[in-house]
Amino acid sequence: MLKHILGIVASSLAVCGSASAQAPKADPKAAVNYKDHVLPILRMHCLNCHNADKPKADLDVSTYAAIIAGGSSGDTVKPGNPGQSLLFKVTNHEVEPHMPPKGPKIPEGEIAILKKWIEGGAPETAVGAAKTASRKVDVDPVAVTLGKPDGPPPMPGNLPSVSLAKTARPHPVTALAASPWAPLIAVAGHERVLLYNSDTLKLLGTLAFPERIPYVLKFSRNGKWLLAAGGRGASAGKAVIWDVTTGKRITEIGDEADIVLAADVSPNHKLVALGGPGKLIKIYDTATGELKHKIKKHTDWVTAMEFSPDGAMLATGDRNGGAFIWDVETGGIGFTLGDHKDAITALSWRADSQMLASASEDGKVILWYAEDGFPTRTFNAQVDPKATGAARNKLPGVLGVQYSRTGQIATCGRDNSARLWSGKGDQAARLEGFADLPSRVAFSHDGGRLFVGDFTGKVRVWTVKDSQPAGELTTNPD
Structure with a gap:
């Protein structure tokens, strides 16, 4: 057991409360889509077992393409038909195995979001939004030097204002x-x-x-x-x-x-x-x-x-x-x-x-x-x-x-x-x-x-x- 990391985690929870949290709620007026509404729910309840590194039952729900591809049990989502979608049936506890397997049924509001998403055709992004584009960030590649780089050393200037509440007591120094x-x-x-x-x-x-x-x-x-x-x-x-x-x-x-x-x-x-x-x-x-x-x-x-x-x-x-x-x-x-x-x-x-x-x-x-x-x-x-x-x-x-x-x-x-x-x-x-x-x-x-x-x-x-x-x-x- 990595005692120092587990100790830090335990101390963190004592300072700030449980690390668990509710998945974000969808705007009832917005079209439900995978990226903005479904993925946060899956991340909260499913991603620990069904991800690209550990796809239990060959199912990865971490990306839209992967969840649509399904797993060893077949199609996970039938767009337009929640009753034939394994994702909805196992989370709604209609068929075995119930998901999540070692916890209570996920909140009814979140099941309703999954159902609404499937009923709406299981879109990846918001209606009218462009599909995910390839990301490109200007990373400013630099020459590798073992000595001091040219110019003055970087120091913080006018940093953005950040409003964060104080914790009940100082947080353990995790880094x-x-x-x-x-x-x-x-x-x-x-x-x-x-x-x-x-x-x-x-x-x-x-x-x-x-x-x-x-x-x-x-x-x-x-x-x-x-x-x-x-x-x-x-x-x-x-x-x-x-x-x-x-x-x-x-x-x-x-x-x-x-x-x-x-x-x-x-x-x-x-x-x-x-x-x-x-x-x-x-x-x-x-x-x-x-x-x-x-x-x-x-x-x-x-x-x-x-x-x-x-x-x-x-x-x-x-x-x-x-x-x-x-x-x-x-x-x-x-x-x-x-x-x-x-x-x-x-x-x-x-x-x-x-x-x-x-x-x-x-x-x-x-x-x-x-x-x-x-x-x-x-x-x-x-x-x-x-x-x-x-x-x-x-x-x-x-x-x-x-x-x-x-x-x-x-x-x-x-x-x-x-x-x-x-x-x-x-x-x-x-x-x-x-x-x-x-x-x-x-x-x-x-x-x-x-x-x-x-x-x-x-x-x-x-x-x-x-x-x-x-x-x-x-x-x-x-």
């Missing part, structure tokens, strides 16, 4: 990221991403994430984009990309039947990779949204991934301890990183793309050499190096790891501490004082500060040079 070149920290909250100045610790603005909970935050390698990925458990997931300067949504990637737990954007902005409970690695074209690679190798939830800074490789890890390095261009496997014995919780590339750090619930951090996929150093990240006997053998899980641009390493984990390490894996400092589990770590752009988020919704800040506290951020600011 944390620092801009690679600017004094900017992104912190995940409930249905929002908070942007702070990492020098002054002042709140610069908020980005709305109505998709629910962001479990991933990643800045693009040039600092111009911010990616957030997550969603609603067992319901929906996607990745969103914003322009850091304007706060404008550039694009949305993926349409998952479950939350996204791992994601990243390639250094040239051309690709977005996603992973989660579906056990798949999906690599999308950012401009078109087209799925370029779907990789079936992981045997459990995909929980971590990161593109190498040079853009040539993608590292991924799963809940079973499996980790791999992939060739981005072909989608082929480069190396299998097989030394971890428990869930992979985080992955971080060194700035030169030569080394990869992997963290795991088995208590270890392993430093891998990217040229041959062999480990160069393994260390017990959350145990006192001077400990002996039973204390030495008890390995608290590692929940976060990150390289700084200068080559230092930070970790945090189940001993309720964060640690600073040299690039060779020698401990430099232990940082304590957490009221609950520290779950995420991030170095500031210059490596001068370390930010550590925990389950109480606080982000504690230390100066790296002297390991002294420098302040605190929150996921629930006034």
